[in-house]
Amino acid sequence: MNDGDRIPGSLPASEQELRKRFLEEAHLVPGGERISRCLQCGTCTGSCPVSYAMDISPRMVIALFRAGQIEEILRSRTIWICASCYMCTTRCPQAIKITDLLYALKRTAMDAKLYPDRFPVYVLSKSFVRIVNRFGRNHEILLLLLYYLRRNPLELLRLLPLGISLFRRGRVSLFPKKIKGVKVIRQILDAAEVLELPREKEPVEYVEGTVGYRAVGQVRA
Amino acid sequence: MEYLYFPGCSLESAGKAYDESLRGVFRSLGVRLTELPDWNCCGATIYMSVDETTSLAITARNLALAEQNGGHAVIAPCSACYTVLLKANRFLRDSPELKEKVDRILGGAGLKYDLGVVIRHPLDVLVNDIGMETIARAAKRSLEGICFAPYYGCQIVRPERGFDDREFPTTMDRLFERLGAASAYFPLKTRCCGGMLMTTFPEVCLRLVKDLLDCAAENGAHCIVTTCPMCQMNVEAYQKRVNKTFGTSYQVPVLFFTQLLGLALGCSEQELGLPRNLVALKAPLAAVAA
Numbered sequence: 001m002n003d004g005d006r007i008p009g010s011l012p013a014s015e016q017e018l019r020k021r022f023l024e025e026a027h028l029v030p031g032g033e034r035i036s037r038c039l040q041c042g043t044c045t046g047s048c049p050v051s052y053a054m055d056i057s058p059r060m061v062i063a064l065f066r067a068g069q070i071e072e073i074l075r076s077r078t079i080w081i082c083a084s085c086y087m088c089t090t091r092c093p094q095a096i097k098i099t100d101l102l103y104a105l106k107r108t109a110m111d112a113k114l115y116p117d118r119f120p121v122y123v124l125s126k127s128f129v130r131i132v133n134r135f136g137r138n139h140e141i142l143l144l145l146l147y148y149l150r151r152n153p154l155e156l157l158r159l160l161p162l163g164i165s166l167f168r169r170g171r172v173s174l175f176p177k178k179i180k181g182v183k184v185i186r187q188i189l190d191a192a193e194v195l196e197l198p199r200e201k202e203p204v205e206y207v208e209g210t211v212g213y214r215a216v217g218q219v220r221a
Numbered sequence: 222m223e224y225l226y227f228p229g230c231s232l233e234s235a236g237k238a239y240d241e242s243l244r245g246v247f248r249s250l251g252v253r254l255t256e257l258p259d260w261n262c263c264g265a266t267i268y269m270s271v272d273e274t275t276s277l278a279i280t281a282r283n284l285a286l287a288e289q290n291g292g293h294a295v296i297a298p299c300s301a302c303y304t305v306l307l308k309a310n311r312f313l314r315d316s317p318e319l320k321e322k323v324d325r326i327l328g329g330a331g332l333k334y335d336l337g338v339v340i341r342h343p344l345d346v347l348v349n350d351i352g353m354e355t356i357a358r359a360a361k362r363s364l365e366g367i368c369f370a371p372y373y374g375c376q377i378v379r380p381e382r383g384f385d386d387r388e389f390p391t392t393m394d395r396l397f398e399r400l401g402a403a404s405a406y407f408p409l410k411t412r413c414c415g416g417m418l419m420t421t422f423p424e425v426c427l428r429l430v431k432d433l434l435d436c437a438a439e440n441g442a443h444c445i446v447t448t449c450p451m452c453q454m455n456v457e458a459y460q461k462r463v464n465k466t467f468g469t470s471y472q473v474p475v476l477f478f479t480q481l482l483g484l485a486l487g488c489s490e491q492e493l494g495l496p497r498n499l500v501a502l503k504a505p506l507a508a509v510a511a
Contacts, residue, residue, distance in 0.1 A: 025273075028273050028274070028319070029273075030311075030312055030315040030316045030319070031315075049412055049413045049415075049429055050413075050415070050418070050425055050429070053422065053424075053425040080421065080422075081418070081422055081425065083375075083413050083415050083416045083417070083418050083426075084266040084375075084376070084416065085375035085376070085379065085412075085413035085416075086304075086375060086376070086379035086380035087375065087379065087388075087411075087413070089379070089380045090379050090380060090387045090388065097380075099380065103269055103270045103273070106270040106271075107270060107271065107272070107273070110270075110271065121421045124267070124417065124420065124421060125267050125270055125271050126271065128265070128267040128268065128271075129267070129268055129271050129272070132261070132262045132264065132268060132279070136261040136262065137230045137233070137261060137262045138230040138262045138265070139230070139234075140230075140231075140234050140235060141234075144420065147420060162458060162459075162461075165499060166235060166458065166499075169496065169497040169498075169499070170237060170497060171234060171235045171236075171237055171238075171497055172234060172235070173233060173234040179259050179260070179261055180259045181259050181261065181282070184282065184330045184331070184332070185261060185279065185282070187329055187330035187331075188275070188278045188279060188282060188326055188327070188329070188330050189275060190329070191278075191325065191326040191328075191329035191330065192272075192274055192275040192278055192326050195274065195322055195325060195326060
């Protein structure tokens with residue numbers, strides 16, 4: 001459908017696509033469907049130690065999702081700023097898995113390649129996954145190198161004094177070590193890739209053009 | 222008593238002192254720790270944000286290995302490992318759909334996991350299995366005169382309903398009070414240190430760390446005692462940068478709880494990795510260590 005002759009009140013095609021992807025991701029979270037119970041009480045925002053630095057508060061994330069504005073959420077710095085402390089999830093009177101839903105939003109944003117260039121947290125995430133896949137364990141130095149080379153190489157100079165004092169105390173391992181079971185990790189990745197494919201062919205139920213509470217109801221248990 | 226031990230990646234580098242002191246404490250209490258052979262990264266909070274199913278499968282390899290090695294209880298000292306392993310166990314228990322997927326993935330790699338592993342934090346094991354009285358009997362030095370800020374951080378108590386309250390835990394407070402120390406009033410005990418935000422949004426994270434240092438200092442703590450390698454790193458190693466950013470002059474030692482416990486149990490500074498700490502111990506802590 002061309003956005004120009006959209007039915008009034010319905011969602012643009014791009015928004016519908018993002019919505020579908022997010023609902024698929026949310027569906028993977030046990031209890032993810034509870035997003036539909038949100039009361040908009042704001043306990044999540046009030047409990048969040050980093051909401052002061054967010055452009056969209058956690059409560060607003062759910063409000064925007066209901067209003068059919070997923071793209072705005074995905075373009076915000078909010079989903080990248082969550083530090084995963086789970087205070088919102090713990091305190092939510094409706095037991096909504098807010099932290100896990102933010103993970104689902106991150107995955108949606110990375111899938112759709114929607115991320116602000118100024119906040120390249122996804123570079124960190126992807127580098128981390130690459131290192132773990134390759135060696136079986138994380139390696140702090142390699143992770144920081146991959147991240148800062150992409151984001152701001154000058155920052156590495158700034159971190160050098162700290163790096164040196166940590167190194168002198170034996171707190172830096174210079175080279176990554178491979179675990180013996182790297183091959184097994186490889187097999188796990190291959191098997192997971194094969195399993196992930198059918199998901200795209202069987203999208204979750206979704207009624208086109210729905211917004212607000214009706215659309216929320218489309219997340220199945 | 223015997224436990225499997227999952228150190229996690231941080232304890233191999235920046236958090237090495239946590240690994241050393243944990244082993245030291247268990248050794249002096251005569252409890253055996255067997256490192257899980259060839260463990261892999263738990264996936265931390267980051268892997269989950271890229272791909273949920275794969276992340277669960279990678280975590281589950283460790284659970285399958287633990288089961289294979291006859292381990293019922295696995296000790297995970299790093300808060301991220303602890304919470305991720307717990308979460309994977311719960312996801313696999315609660316969602317037959319995810320369990321089936323992960324089973325098939327593991328099966329392809331010749332592994333199998335039957336939900337037979339329990340994930341434990343060392344603080345939980347020390348206080349609730351070994352027991353405070355056993356520890357008190359084994360103690361060789363009193364911690365009297367030391368006022369500490371008990372900093373639990375977030376992921377050891379959340380999101381799972383674990384061994385203590387999710388907002389106001391007291392396990393560590395009670396343990397060290399039994400050994401003679403005084404726990405400072407520290408309302409930020411489960412406030413987040415920012416974790417990886419120190420890399421991605423340092424300006425946001427530095428403020429979180431400053432709040433923690435303010436709170437500890439205002440309430441007269443001689444040191445901050447933590448259970449997490451990320452918290453230790455952020456609050457200790459970035460203290461200089463906090464001072465520079467906010468014009469403060471903090472020099473607060475940040476110890477792993479196993480380091481303080483090891484001191485009470487009579488372990489040497491070397492054994493507890495104390496020389497690895499960036500902020501030196503001052504009186505009255507230094508007196509106990511001497």
